[in-house]
Amino acid sequence: SQQGEEDPQALSIQEGENATMNCSYKTSINNLQWYRQNSGRGLVHLILIRSNEREKHSGRLRVTLDTSKKSSSLLITASRAADTASYFCATGLQGAQKLVFGQGTRLTINP
């Protein structure tokens, strides 16, 4: 099974609402990263949070990391139609030269 698993697989909300996506992982990490992918495009980095950090903010994005539960969440506040995309978490594994991506959450913002 995947190292990083996003939940839910798909999420549809109204513009202006908040969107929360979760990522769970199995082994110890050095860092956890979130990426966005618009349809037909490459991935764009959003936030990197290191294993000794608990929370990071970037504009309307808030990422939390709970290493005891091996989980992270990405919160997008006041969603916009332009936030419609797939969102991936990627875990930088401790002791390994690897960044492992989850399968992604497909977010749809309805106007």
Add this chain to the structure above:
Amino acid sequence: NAGVTQTPKFQVLKTGQSMTLQCAQDMNHNSMYWYRQDPGMGLRLIYYSASEGTTDKGEVPNGYNVSRLNKREFSLRLESAAPSQTSVYFCASSEAGWSEKLFFGSGTQLSVL
């Protein structure tokens, strides 16, 4: 500033044909990567180059070869394409390894018939 540039954007091959996917970055990054993306599978690492002159296998290297031509360029070669290699291929780079954020190209959509 172009970032990471991949060519071609689309390609159709017949089984057994060969081709090379090209990737170049203009950010003076040390590390470069090739991923493939399949529906429901997320991104899987094919090969990576931690620094100029080094290459290492990733999760799914079979059927592929790579060349780190110089610090800017990292190519991926399919010697004898198979239908199982139908996928979207992404090149990425980072300043120094897995502890830094990755910058991705726009991808190559490859179909092998």
